[in-house]
Amino acid sequence: MFARTVDITIIGSLTREDLQRPVAIEDIRNLQARYVRLADGRDWQGLSHLFLPNAAFTV
Incomplete structure (x- = not known):
């Protein structure tokens, strides 16, 4: 299996937060779809498993 390398010059001035944002957006979309x-x-x-154990909501 070949390791994939990333050219740092392409990333430029992107921060770790910039790179994590698309992952977070996709996680939110997946959670919404499951809900x-x-x-x-x-x-x-x-x-009920999508919420924290101490979560409560009223209908």
């Missing part, structure tokens, strides 16, 4: 899919399917147990 909608579980809510639409009325999978309340699965939906």
Whole structure:
């Protein structure tokens, strides 16, 4: 298997935060999609796993 290298000159002045932002955006999109899919399917147990253990909300 070949290792992939990154040309640092292409990255230029990008910071670590600049590189992590697209990953965070994709994580948020995936979480939103899971939430909608579980809510639409009325999978309340699965939906509860998307929240912190001490989370509470009122309907």
